[in-house]
Amino acid sequence: MQYGLFLGCNMPAHRPDIERSIRATLTDLHVDFVDVDGYVCCPGFGTFPAVDQDAQLVTNAWNYAIAEEKGIDLITQCGSCYSSMKLGRATLLEKEGTKDRINKLLAVGDKKYEGRANMRHMIDLLYSEVGPERIREAIKTPLTGARIVVQYPCHTRFPSELVGFDESSGRPDRLRKLVEALGATVETYSLEYGCCGGSGGFHKTSAAEAESFTKRKYEAIRDETECEAIVGSCITCVMYMDRVQKLISTEEEKFSYPVFDYNQLLALCMGYPPSQVARISVEPREAFIQKYFG
Amino acid sequence: MIDLGGAKLDLWKEIFGDENIRHCFTCGRCIAGCPASEARNPLRIRSLVRKVLLGLEDELLDDDTPWSCVTCTRCEEMCPMGVRPFEVGLAVRKWQCANDETRIPPAIVDLYTRGYSMPVGANPDLREELGLERELPLITSDPELHEKWKRVLMSVKLIKDNDYMFGE
Ligand code: SF4
């Protein structure tokens, strides 16, 4: 089974070190993947999905059409890409007449989407196709003793009948099990299943309110866990959980937890150099990396 | 009291064609875990659905709150009636854009001119240092394909109607 690696916009633009970690780890795990030549923005919810349905769906369908030409499905780490593409696909396939209408638009660019190609999320792929056991066998340096807090991407949870792959959307656990496969201990806490608050327009329209929303999460992490690092698998969660800590810190109290994408941590456990797979962040990660990877 | 004098009873069809919206019984489960209900100008997703159903056209045209949605889609999971409140919020945004072009987010121009909302492909040196290929196979790497993409988008009515935004 071959997959098309759908990078989205944020990862290659802002965190290509995560892209590097994904390419390295998937190769080592024998996941066969190719680039999606000529892909475009998924589209993100603040763009065409906020403007016009045909523009939104024709963009989803363009990306699927490229995958379909190659006879493959797509994989992505970005929660928004995943959700936009999954929700778009459901509308394209389930709403009477929609696929035909959109294919008329696509035909102008010599593209066609039959409805075969689909989108999968990185967590789902790693859990269901590779599995925690093979991950455990593939790592060189386990994270024994490390205490990790997991951020589950909302876009991979709700609405569960369209995007879900965890057994319970309310209490997802696949990302936790993947982190445990690295030998780490995952800490639970009261706001574990809450949104990071970083996506969409919330922070743009209401910076102070959005920050206090996320600060509650960080206060719960501080009070209820011995968290040493936070792990996500969505570019928005990862970038926001990292960036927001400076914004919620005060003179009296600084929040400074290292934040990683799952594939970054996996790549470090496989022995890849941090200068390649974990290079870009706001909060320093050196001490954590030094402690566990020397 | 809500003044229903100017109400347009078919408005829900215009904004959100899906009949399921009429099954809303204002239980409020959608708003229970909604992060954007804490926005400066709070998004009250249940009330938004009500306004659509009641046909409060003027109020909805001026309503900025759907733009604070964090897109977490929790409300869809919570709703027992299959209303899909998150999609209703996006539909209100679309309807506002169709009625007022100043609502259209400028970010969509980037999707046309370069294919992406972010400057993808602007960091070849960094990529090389990370051990990645300098270039990605982007839509802009293939001018012929990029032209096709632009033609596809220009065949969408709303884009064509606002083609001046795209420099066309
Ligand atoms: S959860 Fe559904 S039925 Fe209940 S108020 Fe919200 S939209 Fe209406």
Ligand code: SF4
């Ligand atoms: S998707 Fe938007 S409206 Fe629905 S719960 Fe999340 S922030 Fe609120």
